[in-house]
Amino acid sequence: MASRCTPIFCALVALLLVVPAWALELPVARLDRIFPPGGKAGTEVEVTLDGAELDEANALHFSHPGITATPKDKKFIVKIAADVPAGVYDVRVSGLFGISNPRSFVVGDLPEAIKNGTRNTPATAMEIPLDTTINGTVGGGTADYFKFTAKKGQRLMIESEAEGIDSRLIPALKVFDATGHEWEVGRRGGFLEFDAPADGSYLLEVHDLTFNGGSEHFYRLTLSTGPHLDFIFPPCGEPGKKGKFTLYGRNLTGGTPANLAAHDGKPLEKLDVEIDVPATADPRVDGLLNPAAATIEGFSYRLKSPHASNPVFIDFARGPVLAEHEPNDTVEHAQQITPPCEIAGQFFPAGDVDVYSFDAKKGDVWWLEITSQRFGLPTNPFLLIERDGGDPQEGYGAETNIGGVRFNTVSNDPALRFEAKADGTYRVKVRDLYGTARKDPSNVYNLSIRKASPDFRLLAVDEPPPETKNDRSVSSYAVQLRGAGTAGIRVLAFRSDGYTGPIELHAENLPAGVTCVPTVIPASATEGMVLLTCGDKPERWSGPIRIVGKARVGDADVTHEARSGFVLWSVTDTQSDAEHRRLTRETVLAVGVADAAPVTMIPAEDKRWEIPAGGKLEIPLKFAWSGEFKNGMQLKAAGAAGLDALKEQDVAANAATATATIDLAAAKLPASEYTIYFEGHARGKFRGKDVFTTIYSPPIRVAVQAALPK
DSSP: OOOOOOHHHHHHHHHHHTSOTTTTSOOOOEEEEEESOEEETTOEEEEEEEEESOTTOOEEEESSTTEEEEEETTEEEEEEOTTOOSEEEEEEEEETTEEOOOEEEEEESSOEEEOOSOOOSGGGOEEOOSSEEEEEEOOTTOOEEEEEEEOTTOEEEEEEEOGGGTOOOOEEEEEEETTOOEEEEEOSTTEEEEEOSSSEEEEEEEEETTOOOSTTOEEEEEEESSOEEEEEESSEEOTTSEEEEEEEEESOTTOEEEEEEOTTSOEEEEEEEEEEOOSSOOSSOTTOOSGGGGGOOEEEEOOBSSSBOOOEEEEEOSSOEEEOOSSOSSSTTOEEOOSSEEEEEEOOSTTOEEEEEEEEOTTOEEEEEEESGGGTOSOOEEEEEEOTTSOOEEEOEEOOOTTOTTSOOOEEEEEEEEEOSSSEEEEEEEEETTOTTOOOTTOEEEEEEESOOOEEEEEEEEOOOOSSTTOOOBOOOOEEEOTTOEEEEEEEEEEETTOOOOEEEEEESOOTTEEOOOEEEOTTOOEEEEEEEEOSSOOOEEEEEEEEEEEEETTEEEEEEOEEEEESSOBSOGGGOSOOEEEESOEEEEESOSSOOSEEEEESSOSOEEEETTSEEEEEEEEEEOSBOTTOEEEEEESSTTGGGSOOEEEOTTOSEEEEEEEHHHHTOOSEEEEEEEEEEEEEEETTEEEEEEEEOOOEEEEEEOOOOO
16 A cells, blocks of 8 residues: 655655656657546547657557547547457557557446546535446546445445556545445555445545546546456466356355455355366456566456456466365364465465475475465465475575566565475475465465476566666657667566576567567576667558567477566656556557667678687678767677676767677687677767667677687
């Protein structure tokens, strides 16, 4: 929960956070808000856009083909086909300065309306019927008011979508009766259940928790008599099989009392269902926002009774699914299991410890991994492996942040390698490190115990290159490819179960005139770059592309498509805003942006370079300058382990050619085949404006040969 502050102080903080750290960047389309941020399936919605560099905005691109738009007087008419499933999709705008970052666009199945007029006092409250969604924006230091009529005993689900749809709003909800008596307050996740105590009219108040406001504090407020899902158990299923699951929630048609209270103290119902688990994962799943969730696979499920519920995520199990059986909180009551398996459990009640035991032979190796926080839950899992007379082994959340300070990928979910040191019975203890005060049955987990299955997952990151090594500023961004230029897309590699091999990166579904020479994430490295190059006069194009990684894992060729992530809001210091990034549904590219690249760099010869190990590689480069860069540029080689340690080289301003030198001995590059590239940074003027730009060369093939014996 966010800390409290005065409205004036919070407004000043918000102003500081949006200081344009990206002011030196080349102009790039940026979408801050689409309003309304959604609509009902089978209808048309007129939307407006807020953002920057939206000159000649002429198209909206949605991540579902059933959502289309046509421009109308600086607005757009969005048409949502009747068969588009309820869910959260991505929308981007394209125009003179390329394609923008995404924003969420929600498709619902209830009637919708827009808050009309000023509704910031109870006397001006807007009346809304039940089973309706209202789209609104809250002002700073104020609240919005709505009134509705309910019958005694009606169980109403009131939800203000905000964070999950890219809003800055931290919603707080209150329900009053006609006398002003406060019946319910909701300050957690924008959700509140209201059980009407009597027939009558009620007042609903919506505001930001810290009373911030403005165009970026929008919401979708739904009053529903339909179902709401708190969680599903087990939270995992075997892909390609029909599984039995239990839904826990409210207003579940056909449900029975669960004899269980939710985090807000309200009683839950349960409903047993059978679900056909798909054989392949949906790479673009509702509700998974944390970049670390790029490592898990599964799908979203919604109960349709009579309207679609909120989604719950079902993870793909990697072995037979077992459910924890209480009591299992002591060594004496340890639950016996037989790996490999996937154990579905709950960090419930508060302070719960789950103990499992299994037999192992000396030398047996197992990988243990918990998935919980990556589901979007406020958990901090911990596991301990022990046996009588042996040394215990502990597992905490992953400490490695492969995305760095500008794109944090840290997860609280632990994964560890366990090797049995002797024959015997081993115990696994699982608990939530800070769960002694959490009394929430929806805090579920999967514990996977499996033989080593080395693999990797990829995440393509939409972010502008940093100005300096320690730059912590980021901005909303999408990759733009200008004439005769080369653009880079950063790709992060999440490695699992000990996989350390190289990963070859490709780009697919590229438009005509754009090429991609495969590059490689070196062995053990967690980051690489996809480089896209186009000709002098490319045709203007915007759309999704695919980033694919290929690797040899054991005896098999493995291919994975990269998921995509982006910076949600531009900030000057990422350490001051922990929630500024999320997963998105597509990787996109814009080609033929308004201007040619201010500086371009290409190798003078298109060939495969051969050099003995320990030698010096000298590659002549050609440059074209379209702006004023009086200080030239700093150039460095990249693409292979060891190159980062080399010093940058200076290139004089307006130099038509320069020779880049790579000292193979200093870089310690062993004999092998490499695909390298050069990266340059320059500050200067372009079209009369101060700019900072990053320049990439196309990939260059290099063969380092074994040195001849002396």
